[in-house]
Amino acid sequence: MKKYNVFLFSILIMMLYSCLAILLFISCKSAEKNSSVVEKSTEVKATLIRQPYLQIVRSNTVTITWKTDVNAKNCHVRFSRARDRKGRIVQGTLVQHEGNSFNEVVINNLEPNTKYQYQIYTNGHPLTQGVGYYFITATNTKNAAFSFYALGDIGAKQNQSFAKASANTIHNLTEKPDFGLGLGDIVYPKGESKNYDMHLFEPFQEVFKNTPFYPVAGNHDWLTAPDLNFEKEWSLPGNEHYYSFAYANAFFIGLDSRDGTFYEIEKQTTWLKNELQKAKGKYDWIIVYLHHNGKTCTYKKDYEHVIALYEIFAKNDVDLVLNGHAHTFERLKPYDANGTVDASRKNQNTYTSADLRDKFISITLGAGGKLNKKWKPNPENDSNCNDGTIVAHFEHVPSFGLFKIANKTLTFQGINSLTGTTFDTFTIQKE
Numbered sequence: 009m010k011k012y013n014v015f016l017f018s019i020l021i022m023m024l025y026s027c028l029a030i031l032l033f034i035s036c037k038s039a040e041k042n043s044s045v046v047e048k049s050t051e052v053k054a055t056l057i058r059q060p061y062l063q064i065v066r067s068n069t070v071t072i073t074w075k076t077d078v079n080a081k082n083c084h085v086r087f088s089r090a091r092d093r094k095g096r097i098v099q100g101t102l103v104q105h106e107g108n109s110f111n112e113v114v115i116n117n118l119e120p121n122t123k124y125q126y127q128i129y130t131n132g133h134p135l136t137q138g139v140g141y142y143f144i145t146a147t148n149t150k151n152a153a154f155s156f157y158a159l160g161d162i163g164a165k166q167n168q169s170f171a172k173a174s175a176n177t178i179h180n181l182t183e184k185p186d187f188g189l190g191l192g193d194i195v196y197p198k199g200e201s202k203n204y205d206m207h208l209f210e211p212f213q214e215v216f217k218n219t220p221f222y223p224v225a226g227n228h229d230w231l232t233a234p235d236l237n238f239e240k241e242w243s244l245p246g247n248e249h250y251y252s253f254a255y256a257n258a259f260f261i262g263l264d265s266r267d268g269t270f271y272e273i274e275k276q277t278t279w280l281k282n283e284l285q286k287a288k289g290k291y292d293w294i295i296v297y298l299h300h301n302g303k304t305c306t307y308k309k310d311y312e313h314v315i316a317l318y319e320i321f322a323k324n325d326v327d328l329v330l331n332g333h334a335h336t337f338e339r340l341k342p343y344d345a346n347g348t349v350d351a352s353r354k355n356q357n358t359y360t361s362a363d364l365r366d367k368f369i370s371i372t373l374g375a376g377g378k379l380n381k382k383w384k385p386n387p388e389n390d391s392n393c394n395d396g397t398i399v400a401h402f403e404h405v406p407s408f409g410l411f412k413i414a415n416k417t418l419t420f421q422g423i424n425s426l427t428g429t430t431f432d433t434f435t436i437q438k439e
């Protein structure tokens with residue numbers, strides 16, 4: 009009886025091993041098949057029209073998009089951590105737009121704060137190669153230091169825009185920013201999809217391939233239907249017009265001010281209030297960005313719908329409001345809900361939490377690609393300027409802003425796009 013049991017047990021073990029071997033064989037075969045489908049394609053090679061750019065980079069996900077001609081039949085990304093030799097492959101989707109194909113791959117299940125090299129493939133053919141093609145997932149540590157750049161009014165015809173200079177200076181920064189904010193009027197003259205490549209993606213390709221960019225629409229982007237242009241070019245959170253995201257201990261809110269009258273104004277204002285309510289007490293920094301200015305001493309008028317939001321900003325712990333629109337640089341003194349400043353205060357370079365209690369700092373960064381050459385700033389004697397004492401610093405040069413946040417300290421630099429020099433700086437130190 010005992011011998012019989014041993015015999016049965018041996019048969020059982022043998023059967024189990026055989027099943028395992030068959031399963032292993034099948035899974036190897038199917039993995040091989042998958043990889044041959046995507047990387048040994050016999051399809052014709054598609055032409056790369058736009059270099060890859062990063063969107064929605066979070067601690068565990070990234071979206072990589074590139075544009076090819078319509079020969080694209082399938083696409084994928086191969087990526088790996090810098091030290092790993094083994095890569096992962098994720099298949100993407102294709103969307104046709106204006107006679108070309110957007111190739112888009114969403115990668116999930118990533119490690120936070122980790123650098124990955126990537127390579128894009130269309131029809132199984134690699135279209136890029138090089139150390140510049142990488143992404144770094146967002147940190148999920150609240151007190152991690154990070155930085156971002158911001159600029160508006162960027163992409164015009166190449167002989168009418170210094171977008172390339174702004175992009176080069178950003179690309180050559182010693183500390184690479186974690187992401188960028190686009191403050192509207194992203195592409196001139198009318199935000200048309202057909203101009204995105206020449207006016208924006210070509211000059212910014214070295215930046216966008218490894219640093220995500222989060223734009224909001226400006227009045228020029230609204231001169232053609234955003235749902236057929238702006239929304240096709242970007243993958244942004246929410247409805248892509250107004251959206252928010254968190255990074256370390258900071259909360260970012262992008263608004264769509266359209267032509268100054270705001271897109272879905274009532275819905276958007278309610279949404280803004282809700283976002284600020286949800287963020288209250290959870291973050292050390294709250295940063296709002298949009299295209300139009302409120303009070304200003306540039307050549308643009310004061311936009312009443314932006315001024316109408318001052319009370320919401322001031323009473324809900326907003327620290328900074330960044331905008332474009334005027335093609336110049338202007339930093340204002342901390343405002344209260346009425347847009348009133350402490351004009352007697354001399355020091356406008358260092359602020360504490362007490363200095364910003366129920367106040368915020370508004371900055372125009374609208375010289376990202378254009379400068380108004382017909383106008384000279386003069387806050388003391390400008391017909392557009394109701395009160396020159398609101399201005400902390402102005403500088404009429406091609407420029408962008410660089411913001412560094414390290415826990416409770418925020419440092420700002422206004423940087424000249426042509427020379428790379430810092431022309432304005434301030435620090436906010438919170439307790």
Ligand SMILES: [Fe+2]
Pocket residue numbers: 193226227228299332333334
């Ligand atoms: Fe504008």
